[in-house]
Amino acid sequence: MSLEVQVTVDAEDPGALAAFWATALGYVVQAPPPPFSSWDEALEAWGVPAGRRNDASAAVDPDDRGPRLFFQRVPEGKTAKNRVHLDLRAAPGLTGEERMAALETEAARLVGHGATRLLRVDPEPPLIGGNIVMADPEGNEFCLD
Known part of the structure; x- marks a missing residue:
């Protein structure tokens, strides 16, 4: 199936x-x-x-x-943090400042289309590559990864 x-x-x-x-x-x-x-x-x-x-x-x-x-x-608005969200892979394979620069470029593009920037998480090698948390025009969180 x-x-x-x-x-x-x-x-x-x-x-x-x-x-x-x-x-x-x-x-x-x-x-x-x-x-x-x-x-x-x-x-x-x-x-x-x-x-x-x-x-x-x-x-x-x-x-x-x-x-x-x-x-x-739906009749009700969003009231709490999403339990599931989308990650947009805007910088696959990039690390450090090159990665964050690519994420910043994508964040600016999406803000221009109605998204809101919520939080930047800077890299903490080896486990955290860095990301930017965003919200769509209705407040649904997603990450630029």
């Missing part, structure tokens, strides 16, 4: 969060099924009321290698 992995994220604004993570990961917001040219067109045709058209969205790997990220609207 073969299973595919999908990561599901609760959200206030699924469309905006899908767009952020698509940008962060080099993914794309999932396109609507044929023959529709937009999700709004598809949802209109399916009779989905305008107020429910942002109840879900997804970001997908255009190369079909990584997991699909599915964002679903």
Whole structure:
């Protein structure tokens, strides 16, 4: 049996969060099924009321290698630290200042797209290579590693 992995994220604004993570990961917001040219067109045709058209969205790997990220609207906001989070491998194979410089560059890019920088953890060889803890636009923590 073969299973595919999908990561599901609760959200206030699924469309905006899908767009952020698509940008962060080099993914794309999932396109609507044929023959529709937009999700709004598809949802209109399916009779989905305008107020429910942002109840879900997804970001997908255009190369079909990584997991699909599915964002679903929930009524409550985030209240505590994530128990599971994504690590974005922004500096694989790099060490020391070269590693931290690459992480800083990626952190600045993501802040420009709505992320928040939370904490820098400097390298402590041999166990800690250094990372930057970030939050997406809705406060979900993730690490640049």
